[in-house]
Amino acid sequence: MAGNVSIEFCGEIFSSASRQASSNYGIGSDGRIALYVDEAHRAWTTSSSANDNRAVTIEVANCGGAPNWPVSDKAYAALLDLVTDICKRNNIKQLNFTDGKTGNMTVHRKFASTACPGDYLYRLHPQIAAEVNKRLGQKDKEDEEMAEPVYKEILDVPSWGRPTVEKLIASGALQGDDSGLNLPYTMLRMLVIHDRMGLYDK
Numbered sequence: 001m002a003g004n005v006s007i008e009f010c011g012e013i014f015s016s017a018s019r020q021a022s023s024n025y026g027i028g029s030d031g032r033i034a035l036y037v038d039e040a041h042r043a044w045t046t047s048s049s050a051n052d053n054r055a056v057t058i059e060v061a062n063c064g065g066a067p068n069w070p071v072s073d074k075a076y077a078a079l080l081d082l083v084t085d086i087c088k089r090n091n092i093k094q095l096n097f098t099d100g101k102t103g104n105m106t107v108h109r110k111f112a113s114t115a116c117p118g119d120y121l122y123r124l125h126p127q128i129a130a131e132v133n134k135r136l137g138q139k140d141k142e143d144e145e146m147a148e149p150v151y152k153e154i155l156d157v158p159s160w161g162r163p164t165v166e167k168l169i170a171s172g173a174l175q176g177d178d179s180g181l182n183l184p185y186t187m188l189r190m191l192v193i194h195d196r197m198g199l200y201d202k
């Protein structure tokens, strides 16, 4: 952001049409995050319409000046949270920082003659990608653990559900799908309950 300005002041600068400058998000040194331009719309950030059109861009306030342009720890922490959130909402499974114009994470200096985002943040980009990818991976694991088991074949079905499943297969009522039995846990429980109620006894 080339300066330690508040997210509100930055928004005022961006809202002036003559500036032709903006970003989707801004992060202040206090760690607060602002949305200036909705993600679906292009922000005028990197002087490259191709990049701006596809990217979600973020400006981070600097808590110090040239040549390093450091950002505060609070701003850095907010940046990690924001990037992780953007990836999740846009179904980006992994960040790929190539340090060029390719990949799905780019820096301003690759598109225009600028020191942006400043050496401090620029050097942290591989670390940002690694940390965000770690968080995205953890999310996937949580989802997997929360997902209910699916019994692919009769041998996978726990003993409490085996008699019911065998009965329904024998009667032709339960046939699975093209790739096997594929019976989800909650459905098995429901079938067993119905069986105990005598619904499958003729």
Ligand SMILES: [Zn+2]
Residues within 6 Å of the ligand: 045, 046, 108, 114, 116, 117
């Ligand atoms: Zn920039």
